[in-house]
Amino acid sequence: MAELQAFAPGLYPRSEALVQATRDLDRGRTTVEAVDEQVERDLAELVSVQKQAGLDLLSDGMLRWQDHFRPLLEAADGLATGALTRFLDTNTFYRAPKAEGRPRLGEPLGDRYVAPLPGPRLVTFPSPFALSHGTGLTPKEVADSVLRPALEGVEAELVVLAEPFLAREESPDLDTLAEALGGLGDDLALWLEFGDAGPLLGRGLADLPVSAIGIDFYATNLDDVPGSFDKLLLAGVLDARSSLPEQPRELAEFAARLAEKAERVALVPNGDLQYVSEPIAREKLARLGKAKTATTEAAA
């Protein structure tokens, strides 16, 4: 049996209480301090949910991030927020990164955007390709001048680089991406969100200089994963765009099939869970944990 983990990178949905608090903030009906307190309560609840589910690495859910890029765009010189843009095929929008000069991040984002957590953790940032997408900058430029400074001092067992765009590129340039990823350190995962990774796997995705690759198995055929996958496989088995709850039995059976392809597997969502409401995300995490337990017990 392969080594099996489970965890949940990316943007996690806000609770109804935090939704209301942030709405009230925009309308001048509450204070920043009150919203901060609710964020802390949401974070404590998220940690509790992950622990109860038995997840191996904790995530902070990026609860203060307005989208995948915003804190980096606001903190870095030479980058700015651009047009409000639809995120893939969801009804959620983000401010597209825009270059206004040579990008430079002076210091890490700090605790506000990478919240301290009580245990082994992961941290999620945009991949260099995603951050440079549409800006005219190269992935290596943003990797060297923005992501590398952002990662300095971050203590995490795994840095997950979220990549929503690459799988939808007609002619993806993996060599350029490899060059960008090469300088970002160890324990990196490239997490391809919401897309068919099959064509990229055929082009050498698994050879990129990262220790883990994330694949959306609601869009990707398992047959497209090479038989000798020697990295940690982040298997996107929770459908973050569906309100339907996954069946732990089906996840466990699929995990067993994954073990035939990869020595090390982590069960994860196929993208940010923020595309479902918080109660649904919480239920999905619980089922992810049950699936891991069922798989492990079956193997034992």
Add this chain to the structure above:
Amino acid sequence: MNDNDKFLTHEVGSLAKPVWLVKTAQGRELDASDIEHARSWGEKVGVEGHEELVELLERGSADPDEVARWSSRYCVRLQESAGIDVIWDGEQLRSEMYAWAIAHSNGFEPRGTVRSFDNKYYSKSAAVGPVSVREPYHNEEFSFLQSVAKARLKIPITGAYTLAVWSYDEHHTPKEGRLGAGYGRRREIEARRELTLDIARNLIRPNLEALIELGADWIQIDEPGASTEADELDLFVESFNVSVEGLDCFFSTHLCFSDYDLFFPPIEGMSGCRQYCVGFANYDSRELGTSAADRPGYEVITKFRDLPYEPILGLGVLDIHTDFIEPPELVRDRILYAVEVFGDPGRIHVCPDCGLRTRSWEVAYEKLRSLVEGARLAQEALTGAPV
């Protein structure tokens, strides 16, 4: 321009709900500034009998439905006072464009709150069974506005594709068997098609028929979700056609915050759409000028011009996501550029990019006034005579 050589101006959809409506609906106490808001806006835009509302609010026991009707009157007068030619009430009598439709339909269940962007969210439901209309859900609103409005009315209704793509689909999506199976887009699209056409036939069309029966002569089918899936544009077109086919009315559609290039060529098959109301200002420069280089946000309008059935373009000239008040001269230049591209001012209407509900009434009002003045300046520039 219309028959009077004037650019026809119209709103798009929503306006913010005033705090006195929100608080009344939530059972919260109003403070003096809330009541002052009702009084000052009543005076400012000329709401007949607004003193009655002020008294109601001061007594503190107002019926939320009655207050909503007052809010509707205010928004009608706000737009009329700004000089807009074709109006609606900013959806004051609806909860929200998606939630209202779903709440009056069979076959959906709520699934919680999902982020739209930043601190904006929407309630999302799931289709859980066959879809049908419980009752035509815009009739009461339309009849009320017929009794209130002095300007021409254009009623917005959320379209079938947007309702489908903004919902989860637990009815047509297989509950198991998709993992690692290469389930594929073809089968996803088939499932979406079933849901979308179900909605078009059983929700949208009955509403359209009922509104036409009541006298509606311009219905705007809102499809902000139309380009969500680039490979489902044909389905969006099919659902529009199924919704309106054979009905006698001026049908338009509203598109916003999308890669508009995706709509071509699919909407060549949407000849029942007489006007496309589209947001462009969000992508445009704030500098003055009427050349293509000056107007980067409007590059795609040539494709609307070239549609074989020659629809009118509702030209979005106000960015609804900023408090920046577009100077009339900027609105003018955006219009003049569009006229230059189209070669026919009769195919240009003027509107905001989208509903203005994320702006305060103060900002929305100033933006709309600027829009009207910009349209006047454009008319003046084209006719060479003061208007």
